[in-house]
Amino acid sequence: MIEILSSAALATVQDLGRTGSLRWGVGTSGAMDNLALAAGNLLLGNALGAAAIEVPVFPFKVRFDEDCAFALTGADCAAKLDEQPLLPWWVHQARAGQVLTLGLPQGGAQRGSRAVLCVAGGIDVPEVLGSRSTQLRGAFGGHEGRALRRGDVLRAADAGNACRTGFGLVPPALALPLERDGVAAVRVLPAAEYLAFEPTSREAFWAGEWKITSQSDRYGYRLDGEALRPIAPMELRSHGIVPGVIQVPHNGQPIIQMRDAQPSGGYPKFGTVIEADMWRLGQAPIGSRMRFIETTWDEALTALDEVRAWLDKVARVVELHRGTPRV
Incomplete structure (x- = not known):
């Protein structure tokens, strides 16, 4: 279980989005940085589109009420587990009772604007129209259809299960600059x-x-x-x-x-x-x-292939560290 300790607004539960519902007037929602969410899930061995917490406003604090592996991707956010600084785009292990704090880097400068907190197995909230993403306008999905607030408790689907930690990757902002x-x-x-x-x-x-x-x-x-x-x-x-x-x-x-x-x-x-x-x-x-x-259209398709190739490379790095080659 994860308890939200922060009163900062606008953090939400998001996955890769709600597809197939536009014909009913329902928007896609989903992570603003879908690449950060997908990479964080790959690092943990989750399904690519498992739900995570998107954090656009700092500081943000959560307490782990049980042992849980997690990955931080997206914006640099001077993360600390208790008082121990953490590497970004890395897989970490939290013990029961530890507090994770996301804040602004010293001096206030940061790369990116949204951090993504992925946990082992993903954030376990009900699916609505095939997605766990929060739809703020319609007030459904995610956690009670709203932004997270102090006192909310979320479940990590695979908390307590063994997960290889202590490795990470080069973020796409550096690997795919534009x-x-x-x-x-x-x-x-x-x-x-x-x-x-x-x-x-x-x-x-x-x-x-x-x-x-x-x-x-x-x-x-x-x-x-x-x-x-x-x-x-x-x-x-x-x-x-x-x-x-x-x-x-x-x-x-x-x-x-x-x-x-x-x-x-x-x-x-x-x-x-x-x-x-x-x-x-x-x-x-x-x-x-x-x-x-x-x-052009062809250049857009090539760019999408480059993103997919980067994600494939992430998956291979994870396989090497976890020792679980794909079939």
């Missing part, structure tokens, strides 16, 4: 209404830096930069959208739909962040700046 002119970047496919915007606006989108504003959250990232202007006013009926879609409201400042995005909207679609780069976006801190790189 920048443009020294600024973090993501790749974008032009979308349906892309050509309906002025040529100068299209050029500015690719050439400029965009700030992630404080009005950003799991639902969407609101950006600040040179306003994108349509050639003529556009009024569209609501239509289906998915995480990664970049919509442009009347003020010209783009909104990127994130994991808790609603499944429909009526703003023009300028582009779509490719699935292979959504984890990069999920780790981009509020207030940071980013660049967009125009890409």
Whole structure:
């Protein structure tokens, strides 16, 4: 059992997301950094999509009420088990009664914006529509359909079982870097209404830096930069959208739909962040700046293959340490 000791809001139980329910008006939810969640689960020998705790606000504290192996991935968060500093992207062992604290690195600087706490067997909460992810807008899934709060108790499915610890991996931010002119970047496919915007606006989108504003959250990232202007006013009926879609409201400042995005909207679609780069976006801190790189469908598929190859490499590293080769 794991008891939440922190009063910091917004930590939630997430897995790889709720697929197949968009036709019922139910969004995908899931980890903002799906690569961190998948890697953490691989390190522990869990199913790839086992549920974990996503932590976007520090400090955050939990107490292990029984022995439990765990892995910390995602953002660097100056983690300590009792008073012992812990390595990030590493498998650790907690004993009953020990307290895990996640906080900001000294000086306040950190790489990434969300830590992922994976535990042996995954966080054991009921599945809803095939997923254990928290859907905050609908108040279902995860732990009682809400963010975690002090006093909540969660069960780790394989707590107490033997698990190889004391090893880790190089995080994808270092293994799969992507920048443009020294600024973090993501790749974008032009979308349906892309050509309906002025040529100068299209050029500015690719050439400029965009700030992630404080009005950003799991639902969407609101950006600040040179306003994108349509050639003529556009009024569209609501239509289906998915995480990664970049919509442009009347003020010209783009909104990127994130994991808790609603499944429909009526703003023009300028582009779509490719699935292979959504984890990069999920780790981009509020207030940071980013660049967009125009890409093609074939390049997007190649990027997805690179992510899968990285996960395969993680799985092989885990096999070597656990001594359990795949059949």
